[in-house]
Amino acid sequence: MMNGLRYFLATVAFMALASSFVSAYDPSPLQAFCVALDGSKNDVFVNGKFCKNPKLVNADDFFFTGLNIPRNTSNAVGSNVTLINVDMIPGLNTLGISFARIDYAPNGLNPPHTHPRASEILMCAEGTLMVGSVTSNPNNQLFTKILHLGDLFVFPIGLIHFQFNMGETHAVAFSGLGSHNPSLIVMASALFGSDPPISIEVLEKAFQVDKNVIKELLMAQFMGK
Structure with a gap:
């Protein structure tokens, strides 16, 4: 019971941190919100998405549920990323933030990848993770740390980074990203x-x-x- 409460409080604290301190890379909005909508001839096109009529916006446009549910990690790399971006929460459109849950099987890896449009701040919520990022040429310096419950690590925009579950049990991380659509390039998939x-x-x-x-x-x- 105490571990569950600690997990919940850590998650809530991190979500508040992510929403407050993740610096938006996307262009700053010129209105309070621009809830994304599938396009029609009567909509206004803004940065890749159409804006819903503000009079029709409701609380569900800013809501998502289910990130407490463990994801299936039965795949080749042993990890599963649940990205909550503008496609999942329309109200994120133009706000410059998104969120993710990452599940890791024992020895699971979120393979080396980049987010071309976003920096990322990641919190270890369960298990033990080895994380790292590599700087650009010519140095290609590796920054790496071992994360435990409540530890944070930042991946600067565009840099190759990864997470590896060092433990013998399931691991979980949550991350905030500085774009409503951060994009993803997985090195192995892109090259091979x-x-x-x-x-x-x-x-x-x-x-x-x-x-x-x-x-x-x-x-x-x-x-x-």
Whole structure:
């Protein structure tokens, strides 16, 4: 009971922190809100979404439920990201924030990836996570820490970053991101799972490995889809 209460309080505190301190990268809105709506000829187009008539906006446009429910991590990497962006909460449109729950199986990995439009602040809510991000060329410096319950780590916008569950039990993290649609580029999928595929010769030269290694990586990515 006490652990459950601590988990709940930590989550609420982090959500308040994320909503207050995540710096918006998206353009600042010129109105209090612009609830997203599927387009029609009578709507106003703003930064990728149409605005719902303010007179028709209601509380459900700013509401989502269910982030307390564990997600299925039975996949190749052993993790599951539930991103709550403008597509999930229409009221996030133009506000410059989104939120995510990440579930990790034992030894589960949220693989190296980037968010082109958002910085991210992540809180470990359960388990033990190794997290890290890598700076851009020419240094490619790795910043890494081990996170326990209540620990936070920041991933600057655009940098490659990851999380790995070091424990033998399920782990959970929550993160706030500085965009209503932060986007996602997973390194392995982008390089070895593009459609059409990147030339083997290009990948062979880029990674300085034998082409047979590249073929195996391409096949592994294909089988993982």
